[in-house]
Amino acid sequence: MRNNVEMGSSGQRQVTFGIDFGTTNSAVAMLQRGCEPQLARFSFRGEDIPAGRSVLYFEQSKATNGQRRVHGYSGPGAIERYLDADEKGRLIQSLKSHLSNRLLSGTEVFGRRHRLEELLARIVGDLRKQAEVQFMQPVRKVTVGRPVRFVGAESEEEDELAVSRLREAFMVAGFEQVEFELEPVAAAFTYEATLNREELILIGDFGGGTSDFSLLRVGPEVRRRGRRPEDLLGSSGVGLAGDTFDARIVRKLVSPALGSNSEARSLNKILPAVPAWIYAHLEHWHYLSFLRTNNVREILKSARIRALEPEKIEALIAVIEGDLGYQLHQAVQKVKFELSQSECAEFTFRDGASGASMVELNIPITRTQFESWIADDLAAIEHSVDALLKSTGVEPREVDRVFLTGGSSFVPAVRRIFSSRFGQDRIRGGNEFTSVAQGLALSAAARDGS
Numbered sequence: 001m002r003n004n005v006e007m008g009s010s011g012q013r014q015v016t017f018g019i020d021f022g023t024t025n026s027a028v029a030m031l032q033r034g035c036e037p038q039l040a041r042f043s044f045r046g047e048d049i050p051a052g053r054s055v056l057y058f059e060q061s062k063a064t065n066g067q068r069r070v071h072g073y074s075g076p077g078a079i080e081r082y083l084d085a086d087e088k089g090r091l092i093q094s095l096k097s098h099l100s101n102r103l104l105s106g107t108e109v110f111g112r113r114h115r116l117e118e119l120l121a122r123i124v125g126d127l128r129k130q131a132e133v134q135f136m137q138p139v140r141k142v143t144v145g146r147p148v149r150f151v152g153a154e155s156e157e158e159d160e161l162a163v164s165r166l167r168e169a170f171m172v173a174g175f176e177q178v179e180f181e182l183e184p185v186a187a188a189f190t191y192e193a194t195l196n197r198e199e200l201i202l203i204g205d206f207g208g209g210t211s212d213f214s215l216l217r218v219g220p221e222v223r224r225r226g227r228r229p230e231d232l233l234g235s236s237g238v239g240l241a242g243d244t245f246d247a248r249i250v251r252k253l254v255s256p257a258l259g260s261n262s263e264a265r266s267l268n269k270i271l272p273a274v275p276a277w278i279y280a281h282l283e284h285w286h287y288l289s290f291l292r293t294n295n296v297r298e299i300l301k302s303a304r305i306r307a308l309e310p311e312k313i314e315a316l317i318a319v320i321e322g323d324l325g326y327q328l329h330q331a332v333q334k335v336k337f338e339l340s341q342s343e344c345a346e347f348t349f350r351d352g353a354s355g356a357s358m359v360e361l362n363i364p365i366t367r368t369q370f371e372s373w374i375a376d377d378l379a380a381i382e383h384s385v386d387a388l389l390k391s392t393g394v395e396p397r398e399v400d401r402v403f404l405t406g407g408s409s410f411v412p413a414v415r416r417i418f419s420s421r422f423g424q425d426r427i428r429g430g431n432e433f434t435s436v437a438q439g440l441a442l443s444a445a446a447r448d449g450s
């Protein structure tokens with residue numbers, strides 16, 4: 001069946017597929033020759049969306065014979081299941097950020113060890129199955145996005161490790177042929193489809209895990225004459241983006257409200273009430289469930305008694321015991337999104353369902369404060385952009401347009417990096433959550449010569 005569907009009489013494929021397996025969101029696109037890329041749709045809480053969360057959720061149920069069974073879910077369905085569960089299981093996200101980490105080979109879930117590749121395979125395998133149902137054909141050959149540099153990769157070897165793990169995950173998930181394309185180059189294909197003239201463009205793709213840049217020549221003439229390697233002048237990237245911004249908000253705003261700067265009396269000394277590593281877990285919300293141990297309970301119980309601000313430790317205990325990591329992270333993202341729109345916002349978090357005690361946080365925050373918290377990250381992003389211009393010998397005035405995409409491109413301070421170098425009128429944006437997937441399908445078609 002596949003041959004009938006995918007091969008024309010000339011032997012060229014008629015259909016190509018692109019999968020953007022993102023740190024936060026994933027999308028799948030199909031391109032039929034002569035048509036526009038089409039996106040697979042996902043359903044989340046009754047809404048129809050073109051990109052679903054890249055998460056896994058495991059829960060345990062008791063079978064009639066008393067034995068426990070573990071069920072796994074991925075994507076938007078995993079979040080729904082997690083939210084609806086009375087007794088929360090284990091949510092795993094931002095898996096892509098661990099791919100370059102040689103020391104992290106997998107994790108244990110309800111007593112069973114899973115390799116990282118298997119966990120990823122579960123997500124991308126479910127994406128494949130969903131796409132096959134919607135597109136009504138097999139999805140076996142695919143072009144997959146990759147960042148210029150994976151989160152945490154400090155050498156070529158670590159970067160290659162990440163790619164080979166990603167490839168293995170796709171193979172385990174039932175794909176038969178996997179090609180990789182740089183994510184910003186894929187986004188360039190999507191932007192190019194809107195052009196009727198040649199341009200030298202700079203792409204900036206800002207996601208959850210990475211910020212990636214490519215400088216390339218695109219346009220109808222480039223397409224007509226066939227792409228050449230020299231059309232891609234260069235790429236650069238840095239392993240930080242939206243997840244890092246969230247962690248800064250937790251460190252500077254949420255953790256202090258939960259006692260990170262609080263002190264406790266111990267004999268005649270004044271010491272931090274709670275050890276810093278507990279707050280470090282809070283910055284990666286899906287690690288929060290690891291804090292529900294007897295050891296941490298003991299530490300916090302004694303901290304609450306000795307603390308000069310016991311109510312903050314009380315709130316921390318409620319967050320941990322209520323396993324409110326996901327809800328807390330949602331509140332952090334909400335205030336971050338609002339700061340993309342307004343100069344000031346209020347961080348609000350309220351949960352009384354945890355049984356322990358009610359947590360209620362209402363903290364005003366200004367965009368200026370937020371920008372000061374992410375200043376080092378913005379400097380690293382700027383450095384990566386400038387390094388690309390320098391290494392390619394391109395002056396900002398030679399760049400025709402700058403296309404900014406990915407969810408974190410909504411952050412005004414990120415956009416400013418480009419408006420200050422290239423001027424506001426050369427900046428374009430759009431398809432923030434889907435440009436990479438669509439471009440991957442276009443890239444696959446270009447590779448096939450269709």
Ligand SMILES: Nc1ncnc2c1ncn2[C@@H]1O[C@H](COP(=O)(O)OP(=O)(O)OP(=O)(O)O)[C@@H](O)[C@H]1O
Binds near residue numbers: 023026206241406410
């Ligand atoms: N309005 C907004 N303002 C600020 N940040 C936003 C906004 N909307 C989404 N984001 C952030 O964008 C990120 C997700 O973007 P996207 O889906 O492009 O990432 P991804 O493709 O999954 O990640 P990556 O490309 O790094 O693998 C998240 O960190 C999210 O908080």
Ligand SMILES: [Mg+2]
Binds near residue numbers: 020022183208
């Ligand atoms: Mg992305």
